[in-house]
Amino acid sequence: NAGVMQNPRHLVRRRGQEARLRCSPMKGHSHVYWYRQLPEEGLKFMVYLQKENIIDESGMPKERFSAEFPKEGPSILRIQQVVRGDSAAYFCASSPRGRTAMGWNTGELFFGEGSRLTVL
Amino acid sequence: RKEVEQDPGPFNVPEGATVAFNCTYSNSASQSFFWYRQDCRKEPKLLMSVYSSGNEDGRFTAQLNRASQYISLLIRDSKLSDSATYLCVVGGYGGSQGNLIFGKGTKLSVKP
Numbered sequence: 001n002a003g004v005m006q007n008p009r010h011l012v013r014r015r016g017q018e019a020r021l022r023c024s025p026m027k028g029h030s031h032v033y034w035y036r037q038l039p040e041e042g043l044k045f046m047v048y049l050q051k052e053n054i055i056d057e058s059g060m061p062k063e064r065f066s067a068e069f070p071k072e073g074p075s076i077l078r079i080q081q082v083v084r085g086d087s088a089a090y091f092c093a094s095s096p097r098g099r100t101a102m103g104w105n106t107g108e109l110f111f112g113e114g115s116r117l118t119v120l
Numbered sequence: 121r122k123e124v125e126q127d128p129g130p131f132n133v134p135e136g137a138t139v140a141f142n143c144t145y146s147n148s149a150s151q152s153f154f155w156y157r158q159d160c161r162k163e164p165k166l167l168m169s170v171y172s173s174g175n176e177d178g179r180f181t182a183q184l185n186r187a188s189q190y191i192s193l194l195i196r197d198s199k200l201s202d203s204a205t206y207l208c209v210v211g212g213y214g215g216s217q218g219n220l221i222f223g224k225g226t227k228l229s230v231k232p
Binding site: 033035040041042043044045048056058059091108109111112113114 | 162166
C-alpha cells in the first residue's frame with residue numbers, strides 16, 4: 001500500500017530556471033496539500049487542492065508559484081524563474097477527507113518524503 | 121505573536137527521563153490540536169491528537185488548556201528512539217478555510 005509519492009527527491013536548478021515537483025497521493029485520497037520547509041524553519045502551508053480544484057492557495061507566493069491537481073495524474077507544484085530563496089524542502093501531504101466547517105476530523109495528513117530543491 | 125510557538129530546544133535528556141514540551145497558539149478560534157513527530161530530514165508523522173480532556177498513548181500524554189491557549193506533550197521513560205523534533209500543530213479556525221499551522225518544532229535528543 002504505497003504512501004504519498006513525491007519526485008524528484010532532490011532537484012538542483014540554476015537561478016531563472018523552472019522547477020516542477022510532483023506528488024501522487026495515497027490511494028483513495030483526493031485531498032492534497034503542499035507545505036514548504038525552509039532550513040531551521042517550520043512547515044509553512046502553501047496550497048490545498050482537490051481533484052481539478054484549488055481550494056485554498058492563501059500560502060502561495062503571488063508570483064512564480066502555481067499548483068494543479070488534474071483529474072488524471074499527480075499534483076504538480078511549479079516554480080518559475082527560481083531564486084536562491086526558493087531553496088527548501090517541499091512536502092506534499094494527502095488525506096482522505098478535507099477540512100470541514102468544524103475543523104479537522106483527525107488532523108492526520110500523510111506526508112511524502114519531500115522534494116529538496118537547491119537553487120544555485 | 122506567532123500563530124504557534126514552541127521552545128526550539130534542544131532538549132538533551134538521558135534515557136529514562138521524563139520530558140515535557142509546551143506550545144502556545146494565538147488564535148482562540150482554533151478547533152483542532154495535534155502533535156507530529158519529524159525525524160531528521162524526514163517527513164512529519166502524526167504522533168497524537170490533543171483533546172480538552174487530555175489523552176494518553178503509552179508513554180505519551182497530551183494536554184490542552186483552551187483558556188490559556190496552551191498545549192503540552194509529556195514523554196515518560198524516554199527512549200533513544202524518541203530523539204526527533206516534535207511539532208505542535210493547530211488547525212481549524214472555523215469554516216472551511218482553516219488549515220493546519222505547524223510550529224517550528226522542539227528538538228529532543230535522548231542520550232544513553
